[in-house]
Amino acid sequence: MDISKIIQPKSDQQNYDDYIAGPKTVTVSDVRVLETDQPLELHLTEFPGRPYKPNLSMRRVLIGIWGNGVSSYIGRSLRLYGDPTVKFGKYEVGGIKISHLSHIDEPKTIMLTVTRGRKEPFTVQPLTTRDAAAAWLQAASTMEELQKAWAAVQQAGYAADLSGLKDARKQELT
Known part of the structure; x- marks a missing residue:
């Protein structure tokens, strides 16, 4: 935490x-x-x-x-x-x-x-853009923010690289 x-x-x-x-x-x-x-x-x-x-x-x-x-x-x-x-x-x-x-x-x-x-x-x-995309996920403090960040990560083309980070952040927020 x-x-x-x-x-x-x-x-x-x-x-x-x-x-x-x-x-x-x-x-x-x-x-x-x-x-x-x-x-x-x-x-x-x-x-x-x-x-x-x-x-x-x-x-x-x-x-x-x-x-x-x-x-x-x-x-x-x-x-x-x-x-x-x-x-x-x-x-x-x-x-x-x-x-x-x-x-x-x-x-x-x-x-x-x-x-x-x-x-x-x-x-x-x-x-790198990947670092920025990872930072969007880390900065999310609510599930709504995480969903928005994930949409941006997908649009940037880093979904495959960062899906584990998204899942970990989701667990932290729930």
């Missing part, structure tokens, strides 16, 4: 604390560009009403790898993880980083500013 849900913060966006239990693979369902301190919202199929608002470095990763045409982000997947070393000012407060992206064929490296005048390479791995 997964009890990670009992520590999720009540918030209107994804937070570092959401990733203490481990990384999550998510699918972009909508993108909004705003005139705020956090100008990019990636709305996620798996977390309705709780978008991922990437920090400046992760926005640079997204634009550097997926490009600046955000409408193409819809339907793509990414794996997010919590990094406890992310700083806000001089304090390590933790933050969300991207480890994998769909729609890339090989690892991609972007040079990111870590301190004034100093850059370091940041590498993102490819996320």
